[in-house]
Amino acid sequence: MPRRATLKRLRAPDGCAIDDALVLWFPAPASFTGEDVAELQLTGGTAVVAALLRTLGDIDGLRPAQPGEFARRAFDNGKLDLTQAEGLADLIDAETEAQRRQALRQASGGLKALAEDWHARLLGVLGETEASLDFGEDEEDVSARLVGDQDAQIACLAAEIEAHLGRYRFAERLRRGLTIVLLGAPNAGKSSLVNALAKRDVAIVSPEAGTTRDLIEVHLDLGGVAATLVDTAGLRDNTAGVVEAEGVRRARARADDADLVLFLCAEGKGEDAPPGALVVQSKADLRPSGERGTLRVSAVTGEGLFELETVLIDHARTLTGWGQDATITHERQRSALAGCRDALIEAGGEVDAVLRAESLRLAMRCLGQLTGRVNVEDILDVVFRRFCIGK
Numbered sequence: 398m399p400r401r402a403t404l405k406r407l408r409a410p411d412g413c414a415i416d417d418a419l420v421l422w423f424p425a426p427a428s429f430t431g432e433d434v435a436e437l438q439l440t441g442g443t444a445v446v447a448a449l450l451r452t453l454g455d456i457d458g459l460r461p462a463q464p465g466e467f468a469r470r471a472f473d474n475g476k477l478d479l480t481q482a483e484g485l486a487d488l489i490d491a492e493t494e495a496q497r498r499q500a501l502r503q504a505s506g507g508l509k510a511l512a513e514d515w516h517a518r519l520l521g522v523l524g525e526t527e528a529s530l531d532f533g534e535d536e537e538d539v540s541a542r543l544v545g546d547q548d549a550q551i552a553c554l555a556a557e558i559e560a561h562l563g564r565y566r567f568a569e570r571l572r573r574g575l576t577i578v579l580l581g582a583p584n585a586g587k588s589s590l591v592n593a594l595a596k597r598d599v600a601i602v603s604p605e606a607g608t609t610r611d612l613i614e615v616h617l618d619l620g621g622v623a624a625t626l627v628d629t630a631g632l633r634d635n636t637a638g639v640v641e642a643e644g645v646r647r648a649r650a651r652a653d654d655a656d657l658v659l660f661l662c663a664e665g666k667g668e669d670a671p672p673g674a675l676v677v678q679s680k681a682d683l684r685p686s687g688e689r690g691t692l693r694v695s696a697v698t699g700e701g702l703f704e705l706e707t708v709l710i711d712h713a714r715t716l717t718g719w720g721q722d723a724t725i726t727h728e729r730q731r732s733a734l735a736g737c738r739d740a741l742i743e744a745g746g747e748v749d750a751v752l753r754a755e756s757l758r759l760a761m762r763c764l765g766q767l768t769g770r771v772n773v774e775d776i777l778d779v780v781f782r783r784f785c786i787g788k
């Protein structure tokens with residue numbers, strides 16, 4: 398029965414029972430892929446699944462799905478556009494609340510709906526531009542009025558798209574998660590702080606300076622924003638050997654690409670901190686009268702940890718445009734829309750109606766690339782390869 402869960406005994410062709418399973422039947426087109434789909438919910442267990450797969454494998458024309466094949470079929474059958482497919486892959490990968498919300502918005506067609514609205518409006522302007530080509534010299538007044546009207550519509554569209562593009566970098570950071578790199582002199586207490594923030598022992602702590610050599614990463618949820626905190630080798634110029642020197646090189650390189658650098662110092666005010674770094678004083682328990690105006694923490698007593706977490710959450714939310722509900726989350730989407738905006742600007746500045754129509758058509762093609770309506774064969778593999786098997 399369509400869309401009803403039914404308990405059935407599954408049997409091999411020779412009549413041997415395989416399992417008792419819940420069977421769901423989704424006839425086309427009301428299924429995820431738009432094709433006929435049967436879903437079997439088995440008793441968990443490797444042998445049960447293996448026995449069923451063996452039996453199914455013997456049926457002609459049946460084979461296991463490739464990663465992303467269900468989503469690809471849904472796309473081919475018009476159930477999803479490309480932005481929704483990207484949103485769905487992000488939703489599967491989402492680790493934090495904010496990532497989940499952003500991905501769900503896209504998977505449920507937030508960007509698709511915008512693109513469809515822009516497409517419809519563009520089509521309207523293009524129609525008017527093409528109609529104006531038919532006006533004769535004696536109708537110049539009407540023609541000029543129409544061109545003025547089109548200019549306003551084109552400018553309005555370009556401005557709307559620009560506003561969405563402006564929020565891209567926030568959404569992209571939220572989607573991929575932030576990288577926060579912890580720098581500081583050897584023995585500043587970096588590994589201890591990483592363990593305290595992660596609330597578990599991930600990095601080795603030792604009184605010996607130069608303990609951490611390679612980069613150690615821990616995942617944090619900063620008030621809904623995913624972040625990777627990277628513990629690094631302590632920065633010093635006279636390193637004890639090539640391994641430590643390489644560690645220091647990696648630390649600096651990673652800090653250059655980080656969204657935020659935390660600079661931890663056990664003494665002084667962090668005068669050596671790179672520009673833009675958030676300076677934190679460590680071992681607050683050992684220096685009760687630390688520098689004013691600087692965050693002070695102790696991994697031993699826990700002093701200042703809550704305040705540091707609050708500051709990190711504030712930074713994370715600012716860096717990801719908290720509450721802005723951005724729509725463009727992937728570079729692919731950004732570049733298609735930037736192309737659309739450029740073509741619109743081109744069209745707006747064009748007095749010749751033929752050339753104007755040409756630019757408007759280009760703008761529509763760019764929108765088509767965003768949603769996957771046109772010319773995207775080469776990027777489909779890239780989009781759908783990200784999916785896991787079974788989706």
Ligand SMILES: Nc1nc2c(ncn2[C@@H]2O[C@H](COP(=O)(O)OP(=O)(O)OP(=O)(O)O)[C@@H](O)[C@H]2O)c(=O)[nH]1
Pocket residue numbers: 581582583584585586587588589590601602603604605606607608609610629630631632679680681682683694695696697698
């Ligand atoms: N009293 C006190 N000692 C601390 C604190 N944090 C770290 N320590 C001690 O300082 C020493 C160095 O700590 P680590 O966390 O290994 O320092 P690190 O900056 O990671 O050191 P490297 O790996 O050498 O770069 C250890 O003996 C820690 O127990 C703190 O808040 N208070």
